[in-house]
């Protein structure tokens with residue numbers, strides 16, 4: 047089983063969106079037995095909460111299942127548990143390194159570094175633009191899934 051963990055700051059906007067979109071892609075390709083996904087935040091403010099309503103609304107608009115999305119905090123144990131630890135922006139990558147004590151490990155990836163864009167996924171908690179977030183995460187997840195399939 048290949049295990050993927052998406053990480054953002056609060057685990058209520060971007061990383062649960064990535065978890066749901068990736069799960070949807072995996073189910074459509076009939077790969078649920080081969081690849082699992084989860085998400086976590088580097089911060090603790092929203093532990094136990096469902097996603098932001100902007101994230102839920104956007105996922106529902108695209109018919110992406112939102113079940114089971116509950117915020118949790120990243121822990122140092124996650125580094126050993128997961129094969130891909132995928133941050134949304136540069137500050138997530140720095141925080142992942144602080145929490146796990148691991149830096150420059152190839153399993154820690156910024157999502158859009160896999161695409162031509164090579165940039166941060168802007169935080170819709172501050173921008174309010176959940177469509178931009180959806181489009182970028184969707185593109186990143188498609189490229190990530192292709193990468194995983196090649197290495198499977």
Ligand code: 4NP
Pocket residue numbers: 054055056057058059060061091169170171
């Ligand atoms: P996320 O967005 O990292 O995409 O989940 C945020 C959600 C909450 C906060 C910051 C960013 N916050 O400061 O509570």
